[in-house]
Amino acid sequence: MRAGFDTALARVVEVFGAAHPHHAYLFANRRANRLKVLVHDGIGIWLASRRLNEGQFVWPYSGSEKKHHALTQEQLAGLMVGLPWQRIGPNDVIRVV
Numbered sequence: 001m002r003a004g005f006d007t008a009l010a011r012v013v014e015v016f017g018a019a020h021p022h023h024a025y026l027f028a029n030r031r032a033n034r035l036k037v038l039v040h041d042g043i044g045i046w047l048a049s050r051r052l053n054e055g056q057f058v059w060p061y062s063g064s065e066k067k068h069h070a071l072t073q074e075q076l077a078g079l080m081v082g083l084p085w086q087r088i089g090p091n092d093v094i095r096v097v
Contacts, residue, residue: 003027005047008038015068019045024076032056035080052082 003011012018012025019025021042028035035057036049057079071079078085 003036005038005045008036008047009045012038026076026079028057032058037080050080055082057082058085 008025008027009019011027016025019038019040021040023040025038026035027038033052033056034049035051036047038045038047071085075085
């Protein structure tokens with residue numbers, strides 16, 4: 001989580017080949033209580049971070065599972081505030097608790 005703008009962007013380019021417009025790239029620490037997001041908004045690129053004082057972000061994989069996972073805009077918004085993003089469907093409706 002010490003990575004700054006240039007390091008995060010370099011990692012995205014290394015893994016995905018490029019930082020694509022209108023995409024967000026998420027990074028989490030091992031304890032899953034800190035999150036960084038690198039966003040290409042079509043005009044420029046910005047880096048933001050979020051830290052939870054309690055609990056953890058629910059990450060889309062564990063251990064040896066795939067580390068690259070596509071999220072919808074609603075799921076990304078849920079992940080950023082600590083909601084169960086896997087259960088969020090169209091129109092921000094949580095279908096299962």
